[in-house]
Amino acid sequence: MKKWQAVLSVSVTCAMLMNGCSNEAETSNGSKSADGQVSIKLMHRYQTSNIGKSPEDTAVLDGVERFKKDHPEVEIVEEQLQNEDYSIKAQALAAADDMPDVFIVPGSWMTNFVANGIVLPLNEELDKRPEWRDGYRPGTLDAGTRDGSVYGIPIAAGPTHLIYYNADLFADIGYDHFPKDWDEVMDAGSKLAAKGINLFSYGDKGKGYALSSWISALTDRYNGPAWTESILAGNGAAFTDAGFIQAITTMSNLSKSGYLNKDMNSVDGDTMVSYYFEGRSAAFVSGIWSAMNVVNNAPDNVKNATKVAVFPAAPGGKGNPLASSGGAGVYYSINAKIKPGPKLDAIMTLLEYMTGSQSAKLMAEVGGFPAFDPGQFDSAKLHPIALAAYEASAAADATKIFDLWFDASIVEVINTEIQSVMSGARTPEQMAEAVQQAYKTFLSKR
Amino acid sequence: MGKALRPSSWLMLLYLLPGLSIYSFVVLVPIFSAFRYSFYSWTGGPKRSFIGLDNYVEIMRDHVFWQSFLNNGLMTVYGLIGQVGLAFLFALFLLSRAVRFKALHRTISFFPSTLAPIIIAFLWTLIYNYNYGLLNEGLKLLGLERLAQSWLDLSGPIVLLVSIPLSWQNIGFYTLLMLAGLSAINKEVLEVAELDGATGFRKAWYVIIPLAKPTLMVASLLCIANNMRGFEHIYAMTGGGPGNASSVMALYAYDTSFLRFRYGYGSALAIAIMALTLLIILLSAFALQRKRSTDGGGS
Structure with missing residues (x-):
């Protein structure tokens, strides 16, 4: 008797507690505030504290401010989070089906969010605004599009692969340009190694x-874009094909020869760049986002000597030697629960303010590479490095960024295996086998 | 407690209610919901599909999970030696008459236990750093420059290398535990042992260890439980790398859920971790207890 009473009262308390939580969640989901004013809940990972430092933050938040000024009737409830925090919070909210009205979705999450019906298809709304829709650079909408439906508005684009190199250090070993082929790369590597420089x-x-800045571009040098398309479509290409193995071997050779820093798997991107600033390395491979880092933070002698290049052509490779892995990686998406009406209109206008023509111009002027083509912009204030990165980006044929396009299960295996290969614990062939295995599993489930 | 003093069951229940309800809300409910989710294919949105035992079948074949399990096992072994074993020695030293400034030693050895695991991991990442690390600098000072390594990039001994900071952090805690256990030993027994000529090592082996067995057992079980659920140090120091060389079960479950969006499989992994950890703790408790009872019968 007493026992079941105890159980009962505990469970009643629990139920009450949980009920309290879910009630709270429901009320916060209301779309219009009491007086009929439109209120938009915006959650993103751009921060006021980054204005002036990061081109994307500067341009997007400027768009929000302009919107607030032009549309005082719309209330914007904005939540700014750091990258990591954003990922955790967004995933928790998605799992609880409690996303805000407008939020950021990295391209690699898009398949999952579309499958779960979290994000709203935007084709109809975009068709109402053709001028804005058609202003995006070719391919930038792709990673946010599934089966012809557009689910995301891109913000920035630009290559994930560029080489920032110190021309002075290369001049010292007799190169007045970045090595033109892989033999020259290895030759430069050995000459630099003799001087104690990576x-x-x-x-x-x-x-x-590795996947984002190296493997995507390097595999394309060997295999050409047709291979990537075939992998994505699942019609024949394999990770055990020679080109993929050669790309990994090229990286592994650089590591084995000692041309990279020894602690390559235990330092992060910031340390990598600081090694370059300290003159420990003659170059580093990174995306366009590093251009402003060099401009803002490099010591003057390094900054003045820095130039921008891309990987040389692969021997016998099928890819375009000027290409770089690129395209938009991060999108604004809209909650699937939003119905057409004044609120959706207001959201679309807000997105145009944040990512459209005016925002794009500003982003380009402060050193970013917007997804929306800004056309002519005032490049006078841009540092030569940022301008060079911009021009290399605009000239580069954008090939697919693998981590945005491949399924997360395959990406994870590549990310893990490449560490093993670079540390010498596994061979490129073993890695190719493992990735192919994950790919086969993925195809069988599709 | 005397019957007269005992409050009514209802009252007892009322007293327990706040704690119990918080406990069930933050511990029991999540465990039960993880158990439920483990039978679903769930990618983190409103849509879920029931797939029965498929997740558990996959765990059986998942070699990364079992490698992580082995790493946890290895960490536990290192922990038993480096945390419980060394702590026992420290406690013996601290009790012996030869050591001075005992309070200072106690405080300093306990200090790392008060730091957050992330801070410990950061400190040790710096110590292991190839270019600026204390370890490599020390080797240089000793003229052993050729031994300098980028330590966290070594696939071979990586589990040992990430276990050392754990020991460094926890040794103080176990030392305190041992000190409490050892000082409970009747001084007269020790004096008699000394009179009988048992000193130093023999005293420790034949007198102190058998008498301190309950404390040693508790410490060992705590250590096993701690190492089986290890996560923060590894997450911050290596992220499970290079490759999967230092992956542990909890990290793998985290990655599966939050990087690969496989919440169903991640839940199944969490349940498997719980089951395996319980199993190991039960087995070792059983083994330790049996040993104690046979020891007791022999004397």
Whole structure:
């Protein structure tokens, strides 16, 4: 008798507690505030404290401010989070089906969010605004599009692969340009090693750098874009194909020859760049986002000597030697629960303010590479490095960024295996086998 | 407690209610919901599909999970030696008459236990750093420059290398535990042993260890439980790398849920971790207890 009473009262208390939580969640989901004014809940990872430091933060938040000024009737409830915090919070909210009205979705999450019906298809709304829709650079909407439906508005684009190199250090070993082929790369590597300098600094502690900045571009040099398309479509190409193995072997050779920093798997991107600033390395491979880092933080002698290049052509490779892995990686998406009406209109206008023409111009002027083509902009204030990165980006044929396009299960295996290969614990062939295995599993489930 | 003083069951229940309800809300409910989710294929949105035992079948074949399990096992072994074993020695030293400034030693050895695991991991990442690290600098000073390594990039001994900071952090805690246990030993027994000529090592082996067995057992079980659920140090120091060389079960479950969006499988992993840890603790408790009872019968 007493026992079941105890159980009962405990469970009643629990139920009450949980009920309290879910009630709270429901009320916070209301779309319009009491007086009929439209209120938009915006959650993103751009921060006021980064204005002036990061081109994306500067341009997007400027868009929010302009919108507030032009549309005082719309209330914006904004939540700014740091990258890591954003990922954790967004995933928790998505799992609880409690996303805000407008939020950021990295391209690699998009398949999952579309499958779970979290994000709203935007084709109809975009078709109402053709001028804005057609202003995006080719391919930048792709990673946010599934089966022809656009689920995300891109913000920035630009390559994930560029080489920032110290021209003075290369001049010292007799190169007045960045090595033009891989034999020259290895030759420069050995000459630099003789002086105690690493050819590249490399920092893959976060697991993802290698795939994003190296493997995507390097595999394309060997295999060409057709291979990537075939992998994505699942019609024949394999990770055990020679080109993929050669790309990994190229990286592994750099590591084995000692042309990279020894602690390549245990330092992060910041340390990698600081090794370059300290003159420990003659170059580093990174995305366009590093351009402003060099401009703002490099010591003057390094900053003045820094130039921008991309990987040389692969021997016998099928890819375009000017190409770089690129395209938009991060999107604004809208909660699938929002119905057409004044609120959706207001949200679309807000997104245009944050990512459209005016925002794009500003982003380009402060050294970013917007997804929306800004056309002519005032490049006078740009540092030569930022301008060079911008021009290399605009000239580069954008090939697919693997981590945005491949399924997360395959990405994880590549990210893990490449660390093992670079540390010498596994061979490129073993890695290719493991990735192919994950790919086969993925295809069988599709 | 005397019957007259005992409050009514209802009152007892009322007293327990706040604690019990918080406990069930933050511990029991999540465990039960993880158990439920483990039978679903769930990618983190409103849609879930029931797949029965498929997740558990996959765990059986998942070699990364079992490698992580082995790493946990290895860490536990290192922990038993480096945390419980060394702590026992420290406690013996601290009790012996030869050591001075005992309070100072106690405080300093306990100090790392008060730091957050992330801070410990950061400190040791710096110590292991190839270019600026204390370890490599020390080797240089000793003229052993050729031994300098980028320590956290070594796949071979990586589990040992990430276990050392754990020992460094926890040794003070176990030392305190041992000190409490050892000082409970009747002084007269020790004096008699000394009179009988048992000193130093023999005193420790034949007198102190058998008498301190309950404390040693508790410490060992705590250590096993701690190492089986190890996460923070590894997450911050290596992220499980290079490759999967230093992956542990909890980290793998975290990655599976939050990087690969496989919440169902991640839940199944969490349940498997709980089951395996319980199993190991039960087995070792059983083994330790049996040993104690046979020891007791022999004397």
